[in-house]
Amino acid sequence: MRHKNPWVCRRMVKEGLRITQTRMVIIDILTRNPEKHFSAEEIFLMAHRINPGIGFATVYRTLDLLAQMGIIQKMEFGDGKARYEMTEAMENVPHHHHLVCTECGKVIDYTEFTDEEKELLAKVEKELSEKYKFKIKNHIIQFCGICNNCGKRG
Amino acid sequence: MRHKNPWVCRRMVKEGLRITQTRMVIIDILTRNPEKHFSAEEIFLMAHRINPGIGFATVYRTLDLLAQMGIIQKMEFGDGKARYEMTEAMENVPHHHHLVCTECGKVIDYTEFTDEEKELLAKVEKELSEKYKFKIKNHIIQFCGICNNCGKRG
DNA sequence: ATAGATGCAAAAATTTTGCAAGGTG
DNA sequence: CACCTTGCAAAATTTTTGCATCTAT
Numbered sequence: 001m002r003h004k005n006p007w008v009c010r011r012m013v014k015e016g017l018r019i020t021q022t023r024m025v026i027i028d029i030l031t032r033n034p035e036k037h038f039s040a041e042e043i044f045l046m047a048h049r050i051n052p053g054i055g056f057a058t059v060y061r062t063l064d065l066l067a068q069m070g071i072i073q074k075m076e077f078g079d080g081k082a083r084y085e086m087t088e089a090m091e092n093v094p095h096h097h098h099l100v101c102t103e104c105g106k107v108i109d110y111t112e113f114t115d116e117e118k119e120l121l122a123k124v125e126k127e128l129s130e131k132y133k134f135k136i137k138n139h140i141i142q143f144c145g146i147c148n149n150c151g152k153r154g
Numbered sequence: 155m156r157h158k159n160p161w162v163c164r165r166m167v168k169e170g171l172r173i174t175q176t177r178m179v180i181i182d183i184l185t186r187n188p189e190k191h192f193s194a195e196e197i198f199l200m201a202h203r204i205n206p207g208i209g210f211a212t213v214y215r216t217l218d219l220l221a222q223m224g225i226i227q228k229m230e231f232g233d234g235k236a237r238y239e240m241t242e243a244m245e246n247v248p249h250h251h252h253l254v255c256t257e258c259g260k261v262i263d264y265t266e267f268t269d270e271e272k273e274l275l276a277k278v279e280k281e282l283s284e285k286y287k288f289k290i291k292n293h294i295i296q297f298c299g300i301c302n303n304c305g306k307r308g
Numbered sequence: 309a310t311a312g313a314t315g316c317a318a319a320a321a322t323t324t325t326g327c328a329a330g331g332t333g
Numbered sequence: 334c335a336c337c338t339t340g341c342a343a344a345a346t347t348t349t350t351g352c353a354t355c356t357a358t
Contacts, residue, residue, distance in 0.1 A: 018332050018337060040323080055340040060323060068256070073298070076230030080322070080348070099288050102222070108286055120274055125297060132262055133302035134253050142294040143279060144227070148287035172312060172357050194348080209315040214348060216313095234323070234347070 005031045007091060008071055015069070025050050026062045030072060030086055034093040035109055037075065037083040070137050077142070079105050087138050097141040103150035110143075159185045161245055162225055169223070179204050180216045184226060184240055188247045189263055191229065191237040224291050231296070233259050241292050251295040257304035264297075 005027050009019050025047045029038070038046075044059045063084050066072040073087045077100045086093045095118070099108040113121075125136045159181050163173055179201045183192070192200075198213045217238050220226040227241045231254050240247045249272070253262040267275075279290045 016337095020332070020338065022339070053340075057324075057341080058339055061338085064324095074232055076232075076236075078228055078230075078236075080236075082230075082232075082234075082322085099282060099286055099290070101288070102224075102291070108288070110282060110286075117274060117278060120271060124271065128253060128264060128297060129299075132253055132264075133305070134255075134262070134297070134299050135305055136253070136297045136299040137256070138298045140294065140296040140298065143282060143288070143290045144292045144294065145283075145288050145290040151287070151289055170312090174313060174357070176314070207315075211316080211349075212314055236347085 004028045008066075011069060011071070017065070021051065022047070022054050022058050023062050025054065026059060027066070030066070030084065031090075034086045034090065035096065037077075037085045037098070037107065039081040039083055041081070043084065073138055073140070075140050075142075077105065077107055078102065078144075089138070097143070099143045099145070099147075101147035101150055102144050103146050106147050106149075108147070158182045162220075165223060165225070171219070175205065176201070176208050176212050177216050179208065180213060181220070184220070184238065185244075188240045188244065189250065191231075191239045191252070191261065193235040193237055195235070197238065227292055227294070229294050229296075231259065231261055232256065232298075243292070251297070253297045253299070253301075255301035255304055256298050257300050260301050260303075262301070 004024055008027050008031070012019055012023075026043060029043055029046050029050075040056075040060055040063060043063070044054070044056050047054045047059060063072065063074070067074045067084070070087060070089060072084045075083050075085070077083060077098070088095050094111050095113055096109050096111040099110055101107075121139070125139070128134060129136050158178055162181050162185070166173055166177075180197060183197055183200050183204075194210075194213055194217060197217070198208070198210050201208045201213060217226065217228070221228045221238070224241060224243060226238045229237050229239070231237060231252070242249050248265050249267055250263050250265040253264055255261075275293070279293070282288060283290050
């Protein structure tokens with residue numbers, strides 16, 4: 001099997017997991033779209049277009065697996081569907097967070113973190129980690145509100 | 155109808171909504187537990203114990219309504235159930251965030267924000283608000299990782 | 309009185325599971 | 334070849350909807 005994302009494949013091999021065609025299709029979709037936040041259905045449809053044999057259940061199982069390994073992050077913007085995207089631990093994945101419109105569900109990505117913010121976040125993580133004996137792997141930051149469009153209408 | 159949370163009731167009246175018994179039961183549960191993050195089912199069970207006539211659908215409808223009004227915040231910790239808690243905009247609700255264990259689902263509340271953190275957060279919100287013309291009402295901050303217990307076992 | 313709100317039950321939507329068959333190491 | 338992984342279909346879970354009835358204003 002061709003290894004499209006060597007970093008992920010190495011981790012899978014190290015954990016005794018098999019590098020299958022279906023998994024590679026899904027990993028490829030996620031790797032090529034590090035700034036997107038796809039739902040399971042969207043990933044299924046894209047995977048299905050590449051290989052029509054792929055089933056919904058396997059997409060869910062693979063997403064769970066990758067989330068468990070810390071390769072992707074599962075999140076939820078309030079519309080009942082889980083979303084998945086590469087974690088910041090991945091190469092070439094810019095640190096980014098989300099602005100979520102509670103009116104229309106629109107999600108804006110927000111990447112411009114200042115050094116001050118990054119440092120403070122790292123400090124907070126370190127403090128929390130020690131205080132609660134919690135091994136922090138990732139964080140989710142969402143700002144919720146009303147987007148430009150909905151603000152005009154509403 | 156007795157008004158258990160005058161602040162919320164005033165807002166409801168202002169928006170032409172009716173202050174019903176069912177709504178007050180639900181608002182009371184949420185008001186008395188500002189630091190908890192109940193699922194819809196948990197709220198339904200508690201409401202049902204107070205007034206067995208209350209139905210599941212109304213619980214969902216009321217939670218949606220309150221979330222839409224910005225009185226409660228809907229969030230998701232990765233177990234497929236939405237959670238609801240009073241927003242910081244409410245009186246007497248301490249600013250707090252969550253540490254979520256991705257192994258066992260345990261959620262630890264984290265309230266100790268320094269002034270530095272609060273100021274920076276306010277600054278970031280203001281900047282984002284202007285840059286994206288987004289009226290920010292709230293934020294969700296979650297740190298994801300492995301809790302003390304799961305760390306020992308795993 | 310009347311428009312909004314409720315409760316029930318049925319439906320929708322998303323996610324999980326069982327199991328025989330297939331693919332990877 | 335052994336055993337992990339898959340696909341399908343069925344099941345489980347969570348959330349939403351339709352509609353007659355009730356109730357707050």
